[in-house]
Amino acid sequence: MKAEFTIPVVTNIPTTPSVVDGAMAHSRPFVAKSDHQSALGFPEELVEDWHDRALAKMKELLGKYRSLQVFMDSCVKCGACTDKCHYFLGTSDPKNMPVARQDLMRKVYRRYFTFAGKYFPWLVGAVDLTREVLEEWYSYYHQCSECRRCSVYCPYGIDTAEITMAGREILASVGIGQKYSNEIIGKVFKIGNNLGLPQPAMADTLLDLEEEIKEDIDVDVRLPLDNADAEVLLVTPSADFFAEPHVDGLIGYAKVFHQAGIPWTLSSHASEAANFGLFIGNDESMQKVAARIREAALELGVRRIVVGECGHAWRVAYSYWNTLIGPFDFLDPNYPAPQHICEATYDLIQAGALKFDKEQNDDKVVTFHDSCNVARGSRMGNMPGGQFIIPRALIRASCNHFVDMREDSIREGTYCCGGGGGLLTDDLTELRVKGALPRVQALHEVIEQYQVTHMAAICAICKSQFTKVLPFYSLGMDMIISVHQLVGDALVMGSEQ
């Protein structure tokens, strides 16, 4: 793959780079156009009194989020987080060290909101809020995928994602939003999903898929849309409807429901699990996007809500839904609300409702990429860490050959794919390729050692990101697959036991 930037070298031993000041200072995503801004209630362009409005917004957020207030004060500059961010490891830019990313805001916080910064700015590194500072925020708060890896290692649990979200919220509120995220949120408001896929197109796509499955395995597996008799509403990232390899995951879910005899449906009103309101730190947007799902569930009269494979969507569903759009007292209390598709499949396996022919996947040696938002921002099952156990259990149930990557690159220490947090856009290709380095490094190791052929994931963003960036590292784009593709391929269909 040719690139206009230097592709990092995958070495045999992972190393921490020396800092190269300003290495990624040029990286910035496209700025939101006026209509992308106004659809979300943000000013259309940089407002004249941006300075005062930015500070007022910062003050508001400091009073709204304990996390932000405590994190601004508590950092001791111990440096424990400095080598934990994949964007620093991949770019060498010191401002991509989590603490330095926080400091972009902290030095302004100190200048205007603390005694030390007001009277002794030079001592504590406090600076005035200038246009340059704002530009720097725009650049580096869009070099953070809000993956929370840094928060695992910080002795005070400082989560840079919270600060990035606040930074983006402040920027958008003075008129400098990010095009990619804001445009997508606008589409969900208007049409119901990130892709802007209207109901008829969705219905067509699902019919095509049903035919495809029929041709493939000669079973009438349905992918129902707006079916009022359904017990389960499946909400999944819209990429699952036709992006590769996502769609094979969707087929996998359909096969599981079919085989378990669970009446289920998709909804054209809530045709999107993704919720980019989280990425831009705007809880009003997050609530508005999520509200469609509650509406659809009530409208269709379903008893359960199941969420498809998507990292941040699962974080929003698991951690935020109950607060934002709950309570879910209209759903069946015998099931967690919401439930992850992996939990649903896992429970069916435990109950003996699914049979597998693992040999169907014998052409693969599989490893598993823990998605950051699932790993560090949510849970599955009823024990801490279930989010690591359950997807692996599904892979083991459907594959004979599974290996894990290096311990510090999986589970709670997992590296982000490099494209999360609203950065999955072509105007950030360099950042995405470089940010993928630590994951590619760990993948490279298991390829060398165990001849791994495929990496399974449970996140639409991870899947799209790896499809795009793996070729830059001379790896096949089709290495990345859905966990439910493995499940679907190995699932024994039909009633003969």
Added chain:
Amino acid sequence: MSIVTYLYAGAFYLAALILVVGVARKVGVYARTPAPYKIPTTPAPITMPGVAWRMFRETVFFESLFKASKWTWLFGWIFHFAMLIVLIRHLRYFLDPVWLWVAIISPFGVYAGWAMLLGLSGLWGRRFLVDRVRYISAPSDHLMLALLLAIVSTGLMMKYVWHTDIVAVKAFFLGLLRFDPAPLPSDPLLLTHLALVVILMAVFPVSKLLHAPGVFFSPTRNQVDNPREFRHQGIRSS
């Protein structure tokens, strides 16, 4: 009584006031600010006792730091633990009679003083030797370490080189507690040691030393992972 005694008595009262009021105000702000959403860094405990145990491991063993960087953990943990012992040793200046457990721990305070020196030197060394840590260090970060090192050094020098009249020092502090100061010996080493402590107390609420109360309010550490089971409504106002 000398002017020095009055000066130091006044300084200690003022510093103590700044420390207590300053920290109380910050804690008030932390406590009042809502935590509207569930954001524990997972895997997280799913019960309240589980969270208490997580906070215990975090504040006593520095668990996350241990995961992150063994050297920083080693120096940081040695420094903090040694400081605790040294502080306990210093309780004898405020207690009459000295409690038994304080008396038992006190002798270790001397070694702990050396351990503090070691820990602080290691932490400061990192600020010069590791390019990433050098990059994030502001003047205040260096000064804070310098201040602590100076306090420890003057303390150790009083133990080993120029002794001071510790009976008089004790009388002074017991006097402070009764709002009836007794004369303070005026040898330079003691006065330096105490002046630096006064500075440390006064800057506590306006510096990164706020990490001490802050860690208990960190939502990524102190929240229970149960958003599906219980509807979290952390918004108090609005």
